[in-house]
Amino acid sequence: MKGAHRHHPAYWAFVLHRLSGVGLALFLPLHFLTLGLALEGHASLDQALAWFDAPLVKAAELGLVVLLRPTCWAACASWPSSSCPGVTGSGR
Amino acid sequence: MSTRLYLLQRMSAMVLAPLVLIHLAVILLAVQDGLSAAEILGRTRGSLLWGGFYGLFVVAASVHGPIGLRTVIREMTPWRGRALDLTMALFGLLLLGLGLRAVAALVLP
Numbered sequence: 001m002k003g004a005h006r007h008h009p010a011y012w013a014f015v016l017h018r019l020s021g022v023g024l025a026l027f028l029p030l031h032f033l034t035l036g037l038a039l040e041g042h043a044s045l046d047q048a049l050a051w052f053d054a055p056l057v058k059a060a061e062l063g064l065v066v067l068l069r070p071t072c073w074a075a076c077a078s079w080p081s082s083s084c085p086g087v088t089g090s091g092r
Numbered sequence: 093m094s095t096r097l098y099l100l101q102r103m104s105a106m107v108l109a110p111l112v113l114i115h116l117a118v119i120l121l122a123v124q125d126g127l128s129a130a131e132i133l134g135r136t137r138g139s140l141l142w143g144g145f146y147g148l149f150v151v152a153a154s155v156h157g158p159i160g161l162r163t164v165i166r167e168m169t170p171w172r173g174r175a176l177d178l179t180m181a182l183f184g185l186l187l188l189g190l191g192l193r194a195v196a197a198l199v200l201p
Contacts, residue, residue: 018168024157028157
C-alpha cells in the first residue's frame with residue numbers, strides 16, 4: 001500500500017530526527033556567533049540576549065529543544081550499554 | 093555513508109549526548125534568575141572546566157553536524173560527490189572556528 005510507511009512510528013522518528021538535525025545545523029553557527037560577541041564586551045552580548053528574549057525567538061528555541069529529543073534518543077542508542085529509557089539495540 | 097564516516101558520526105553522538113543533556117540542564121538552572129552577560133561570564137570566565145566542557149562540545153558538534161547534514165542532503169536531494177563532501181568539510185571547519193572563538197570569548201579572562 002502506497003504511503004503505508006507513514007503510519008509507522010519509526011517513520012515519524014526518522015522525520016523528526018532529520019528536522020531536528022537540520023534545525024540544529026542552522027542554529028549552531030548563529031549560537032556560536034552570539035556567544036562570540038562576549039569578545040566585544042558585556043553590552044554586545046546583553047543586546048543579543050535581549051533579542052533572544054523575544055517571544056517568537058523563544059518559541060523557536062523551545063521547538064528546537066523539543067525536536068532535539070529524537071536526536072538525543074538516537075545518540076543514546078549509540079552507547080553500547082544504553083541506559084536510556086525505551087532504547088534498545090545498536091542504534092542503527 | 094562510508095564506514096569511517098559512520099563510526100565518526102556514532103562516536104561523536106556518544107560524546108554529544110551527555111554534553112547536550114548537561115548543557116540543557118545548566119540553561120534551565122541559569123535562566124531562572126534571568127539570562128545576562130554578567131551571569132554567563134561570571135560562571136565561565138577563567139574556568140578550565142567549562143572551557144574543556146564546551147571545547148569538547150564544539151569539536152564533537154563540528155564532526156557530527158556536517159556528517160549528519162551530508163546524509164540528509166543525500167537522502168533528500170540529488171546532490172552527491174566531491175562538491176558536497178567539500179562543502180560539508182568547510183561547514184565543519186566553520187562550526188569549529190566559530191565554536192572555538194565562542195569558547196574563547198566565554199572562558200578567557
